Amino acid sequence: MNPLERIKSKIRIELGDKLPKKWKKVGDVLIADFDLIPSEDKKEIAEIYASELKVKTVIQKNKVNGELRKPKNTQLLYGNDTITKISEYGLTYNIDLSEIMWSTGNTGWRSALAGPKKVKDFYSFDNPKTIIDYFAGIGYFALQMAKGYPESKVIAIDKNPKSIEYLNINAKENSIDNMEIINDDCRNILTKADVIHLGYIGNTVDFLEHTHNSLKNNGIAIFHEAYRNSWLGFKSRSDWIGIPDNFSELMNTKGFSVDKFERVKFYGPSTSHIIAILRKN
Numbered sequence: 001m002n003p004l005e006r007i008k009s010k011i012r013i014e015l016g017d018k019l020p021k022k023w024k025k026v027g028d029v030l031i032a033d034f035d036l037i038p039s040e041d042k043k044e045i046a047e048i049y050a051s052e053l054k055v056k057t058v059i060q061k062n063k064v065n066g067e068l069r070k071p072k073n074t075q076l077l078y079g080n081d082t083i084t085k086i087s088e089y090g091l092t093y094n095i096d097l098s099e100i101m102w103s104t105g106n107t108g109w110r111s112a113l114a115g116p117k118k119v120k121d122f123y124s125f126d127n128p129k130t131i132i133d134y135f136a137g138i139g140y141f142a143l144q145m146a147k148g149y150p151e152s153k154v155i156a157i158d159k160n161p162k163s164i165e166y167l168n169i170n171a172k173e174n175s176i177d178n179m180e181i182i183n184d185d186c187r188n189i190l191t192k193a194d195v196i197h198l199g200y201i202g203n204t205v206d207f208l209e210h211t212h213n214s215l216k217n218n219g220i221a222i223f224h225e226a227y228r229n230s231w232l233g234f235k236s237r238s239d240w241i242g243i244p245d246n247f248s249e250l251m252n253t254k255g256f257s258v259d260k261f262e263r264v265k266f267y268g269p270s271t272s273h274i275i276a277i278l279r280k281n
């Protein structure tokens with residue numbers, strides 16, 4: 001029996017088709033959508049999920065809010081400890097899931113130099129003196145870059161004090177000592193860099209002017225964003241050839257040429273999360 005079949009076998013048959021069939025296990029915390037389950041049954045069912053999937057806490061899946069990407073009204077269905085530890089590609093990350101988002105979809109891409117060739121190709125920099133991560137969060141990418149470039153200085157910035165609290169813990173726990181951690185809006189930081197990492201989805205393009213001003217000549221930006229497949233010129237999901245003209249033209253207006261372009265993941269049926277290497281013109 002798979003885990004879902006085992007769970008179903010313990011729950012009243014009429015609730016069977018209302019059970020969440022998918023879930024995210026983040027460290028020892030489970031996030032799933034229990035919205036179809038009647039309120040009076042939620043706690044009991046969450047407890048069964050917790051015991052079958054061996055987690056200490058179960059949280060109702062929710063949206064993230066605003067520019068700080070904070071989880072909205074965290075609803076605990078089982079347990080009460082939302083702080084967990086994730087191990088990925090040789091690093092550990094502590095996070096409080098009631099306060100900070102963890103994007104499971106970026107697994108693989110967070111591996112930077114420690115990952116597969118496709119990812120490594122985007123995160124292989126030529127002897128950078130300074131790397132800045134504008135949206136460092138709890139260190140999703142910054143820690144891996146600091147580990148991969150021990151001779152470089154990595155400046156990790158985030159606006160959310162809670163993320164910074166965990167970023168400090170995570171840098172210490174992973175014995176990272178080539179990192180400066182700053183709690184501020186990245187646009188207030190005027191330090192010049194060889195590489196600027198923009199791990200943000202939504203309006204990343206709005207940060208390109210500041211990125212351009214802060215990059216040294218010939219410096220690069222690692223740019224994440226989501227775009228409609230139709231705008232990118234893709235007619236089907238498998239359609240994926242070269243660098244889309246619309247994207248190159250847009251980046252040109254911002255003072256960048258596009259060295260490399262790739263899809264990180266699908267973002268709903270008609271949108272893609274993309275990554276690009278932008279070179280300052």
Ligand SMILES: C[S@@+](CC[C@H](N)C(=O)[O-])C[C@H]1O[C@@H](n2cnc3c(N)ncnc32)[C@H](O)[C@@H]1O
Nearest residue numbers: 067068103106135137140158159160185186199
């Ligand atoms: C979506 S999270 C990063 C997600 C991450 N890349 C991942 O793999 O899960 C974006 C982060 O950017 C931070 N942020 C948003 N606007 C910012 C700004 N203007 N300056 C610095 N940090 C900012 C938020 O606090 C949040 O921690």
